[in-house]
Amino acid sequence: MADVHQAALKARIVKALEEPKHSAALLRCMQRGRDNRARALTELPGGADFRGTVKAVKDRCIEHQVELVNRFIANAEARGTRVFCARNGQEAIDYVLKLASDRKAKVIAKSKSLTTEEIEINDPLIEAGLKVIETDLGELIIQLVHEKPYHLVFPSVHKMAADVAKIFAKETGTEVSEDIPSIMKVVRAYLRPIFLNADIGMTGANVGIAENGCIVIETNEGNGRLVSSIGDCHVCVMGIEKIVDTIEDAMLMVLAHPVSASGQLPTTYVTWMGGRSPLGEGESRGPRESHIILLDNGRRSTRDDVAMRESLNCIRCGACMNVCPTYGVVGGHVFGHIYPGPIGIPWTAQVHGLENAGAFASLCISCGLCKEICPAEIDMPMMIAEVKRRFAVEHGFAKAERTMMGADGFAALGSAMAPIANRMIQSKTARKVMRATLGIDERRALPPFTHQTFKKWFHARKRVSQESKRRVAFFVDVFANHNRPDLGQSAVELLERLGCEVALPEQRSSGYPFIAYGNLDKAREVATFNIARLAPFAKDGYDIVATEPTAAYCLKSAYLTLLHSSNDSEFVAGRSHEFFEYLIDFDTGTTEFPSLKGRRFGFHISCHQRPLGAGHGAVEWIRRHGGEVKIIETGTCCGMGGTFGLKSGPLGYDLSMAVGKPLFDLFNQSGVDAILTESSVCAIQLREGTGLPVYHPLELLAQ
Ligand code: SF4
Numbered sequence: 209m210a211d212v213h214q215a216a217l218k219a220r221i222v223k224a225l226e227e228p229k230h231s232a233a234l235l236r237c238m239q240r241g242r243d244n245r246a247r248a249l250t251e252l253p254g255g256a257d258f259r260g261t262v263k264a265v266k267d268r269c270i271e272h273q274v275e276l277v278n279r280f281i282a283n284a285e286a287r288g289t290r291v292f293c294a295r296n297g298q299e300a301i302d303y304v305l306k307l308a309s310d311r312k313a314k315v316i317a318k319s320k321s322l323t324t325e326e327i328e329i330n331d332p333l334i335e336a337g338l339k340v341i342e343t344d345l346g347e348l349i350i351q352l353v354h355e356k357p358y359h360l361v362f363p364s365v366h367k368m369a370a371d372v373a374k375i376f377a378k379e380t381g382t383e384v385s386e387d388i389p390s391i392m393k394v395v396r397a398y399l400r401p402i403f404l405n406a407d408i409g410m411t412g413a414n415v416g417i418a419e420n421g422c423i424v425i426e427t428n429e430g431n432g433r434l435v436s437s438i439g440d441c442h443v444c445v446m447g448i449e450k451i452v453d454t455i456e457d458a459m460l461m462v463l464a465h466p467v468s469a470s471g472q473l474p475t476t477y478v479t480w481m482g483g484r485s486p487l488g489e490g491e492s493r494g495p496r497e498s499h500i501i502l503l504d505n506g507r508r509s510t511r512d513d514v515a516m517r518e519s520l521n522c523i524r525c526g527a528c529m530n531v532c533p534t535y536g537v538v539g540g541h542v543f544g545h546i547y548p549g550p551i552g553i554p555w556t557a558q559v560h561g562l563e564n565a566g567a568f569a570s571l572c573i574s575c576g577l578c579k580e581i582c583p584a585e586i587d588m589p590m591m592i593a594e595v596k597r598r599f600a601v602e603h604g605f606a607k608a609e610r611t612m613m614g615a616d617g618f619a620a621l622g623s624a625m626a627p628i629a630n631r632m633i634q635s636k637t638a639r640k641v642m643r644a645t646l647g648i649d650e651r652r653a654l655p656p657f658t659h660q661t662f663k664k665w666f667h668a669r670k671r672v673s674q675e676s677k678r679r680v681a682f683f684v685d686v687f688a689n690h691n692r693p694d695l696g697q698s699a700v701e702l703l704e705r706l707g708c709e710v711a712l713p714e715q716r717s718s719g720y721p722f723i724a725y726g727n728l729d730k731a732r733e734v735a736t737f738n739i740a741r742l743a744p745f746a747k748d749g750y751d752i753v754a755t756e757p758t759a760a761y762c763l764k765s766a767y768l769t770l771l772h773s774s775n776d777s778e779f780v781a782g783r784s785h786e787f788f789e790y791l792i793d794f795d796t797g798t799t800e801f802p803s804l805k806g807r808r809f810g811f812h813i814s815c816h817q818r819p820l821g822a823g824h825g826a827v828e829w830i831r832r833h834g835g836e837v838k839i840i841e842t843g844t845c846c847g848m849g850g851t852f853g854l855k856s857g858p859l860g861y862d863l864s865m866a867v868g869k870p871l872f873d874l875f876n877q878s879g880v881d882a883i884l885t886e887s888s889v890c891a892i893q894l895r896e897g898t899g900l901p902v903y904h905p906l907e908l909l910a911q
């Protein structure tokens with residue numbers, strides 16, 4: 209059943225991959241957004257720490273939402289604004305239809321509003337005979353070509369100047385040159401009479417303020433201000449989650465939006481609006497009206513849904529889209545329903561239904577980058593996993609997903625049958641059978657299995673007792689156990705040379721594939737098992753160390769979420785370390801070690817490593833030992849996405865390689881001798897994508 213659902217998505221991916229110019233434009237826009245944000249953070253007091261403050265404000269406001277909404281209504285009405293609470297999109301549409309009918313309106317000028325996109329208000333208004341014109345350039349472009357937004361902040365980012373010139377030439381019946389100033393001249397002439405003659409101006413709002421009943425509208429083109437102030441009637445459609453408590457809270461949002469979206473401080477136009485100017489009273493045209501529609505449309509029930517509640521913290525900055533690897537390749541028409549991108553998955557599930565969200569949720573490869581950039585620190589990967597879980601309850605898991613979630617069992621079998629299993633993964637016929645039965649792409653080189661697993665080696669070896677300076681509990685994970693036990697062995701031997709006592713507690717593999725594909729019950733079971741085994745070691749003073757970044761990420765972050773920050777999971781997280789981040793503290797470079805002088809490495813940071821030190825430990829360690837190393841990155845993922853790139857076809861190998869292409873090119877152009885990465889799966893992807901040798905830094909010990 210799930211495979212049937214994915215067939216439609218796969219067809220859309222194939223189509224998107226055939227239009228690389230859309231992806232190229234989108235990737236440039238995403239890169240610009242990330243670079244500008246990074247630059248702006250250096251100017252912002254506290255830098256990236258503002259994220260914690262935004263989260264705290266949003267958490268507080270959502271917690272007190274009922275009271276804030278009531279206070280907002282009272283204060284807005286005291287300013288002469290009429291406030292209507294719409295339970296759903298239809299009620300909001302009916303209110304605007306009646307308003308237009310009462311006022312005998314013919315033209316509605318709109319400013320950019322995702323909330324009105326959400327309820328698809330334009331079609332019923334147009335069907336009722338109204339002329340509805342978007343005045344934000346990006347929105348206007350997609351309105352004219354009858355498309356949905358490609359990006360939350362830049363809805364027509366996939367349209368080139370030449371496309372836009374053609375669109376306006378067709379709309380205006382004039383010739384339009386393809387240069388931006390000429391296009392803008394035509395657009396201004398097109399929009400001016402609409403601003404001046406609209407009967408109703410319709411906007412969204414970026415913020416509502418409970419303490420004074422005001423709204424805040426942020427734009428860069430000034431159209432929000434014109435639409436809300438020129439005409440006699442303004443109607444604002446705003447989700448109730450936008451309401452904050454105080455003006456200070458609103459000020460924070462007014463900075464957080466543009467910094468996160470495009471690195472601006474703040475947008476060019478910020479309109480603070482409390483009712484309409486009383487100057488209109490008594491004029492011959494009559495008083496000017498102000499209406500606010502407060503939209504629920506699933507928001508109140510989201511607040512009561514513990515797993516999804518955090519999605520209400522979204523401030524619609526679009527930063528998560530600027531980092532999402534698969535979104536960057538397939539774009540918002542594939543990676544989205546109406547709301548595109550990472551937040552589009554949980555948000556669609558809440559306001560447009562699970563079926564619509566499930567149709568594109570499997571594009572999330574669980575890299576975690578959206579969580580790291582989100583100004584409200586929303587744990588999107590875990591929320592998306594919950595959407596996948598709910599969808600799987602209805603439709604089951606796809607074949608390849610079941611295979612990937614069984615990776616641990618397959619690896620154990622592979623090790624047990626090592627010589628035969630290794631011949632099979634080299635055989636073209638066997639690989640075709642594996643594609644048909646397991647959904648593993650036959651183009652993907654699979655790492656061979658070893659009969660002697662790391663765990664067997666560890667338990668069989670003879671240890672020389674010595675006085676230890678530190679005690680380490682080693683967390684091995686599936687790859688180092690079954691495919692590359694030599695990495696685990698090198699790690700243990702190096703730790704022991706540096707005076708550590710190393711123990712290997714009973715453990716299961718990290719279980720991250722269960723999170724990635726949405727089997728959260730299983731993920732929780734694994735987390736519970738591992739935390740129960742590791743916590744006694746942590747309490748006994750052991751540091752817990754993992755060589756695989758994803759395994760360390762589970763111990764330090766994902767298990768906390770799965771186990772609701774239980775005491776033991778907090779304790780384990782506090783004592784867990786990524787291998788080189790740990791090592792760098794006490795390996796001062798005096799260890800006898802083959803010199804790396806004269807060797808030039810490019811270092812790849814795996815996605816799950818970013819919150820763990822972003823490879824700083826490994827890079828520093830290599831430099832201490834004489835190696836030349838530079839970090840080479842696109843700022844997003846190599847495309848492997850854990851086990852995603854092992855899956856066959858468009859929703860696996862093809863998309864994975866398309867995501868990785870810009871990074872492969874960077875490595876190939878860099879002139880390095882070899883690539884270093886600590887992630888076993890990234891290593892597979894980079895080896896295949898670049899043709900360069902790829903090593904784990906621990907492998908350098910043996911060279
Ligand atoms: S976890 Fe990665 S792939 Fe998934 S939505 Fe976030 S950025 Fe995109």
Ligand code: SF4
Binds near residue numbers: 468522526582585586
């Ligand atoms: S989820 Fe976070 S990063 Fe994405 S749009 Fe919302 S606030 Fe911005």
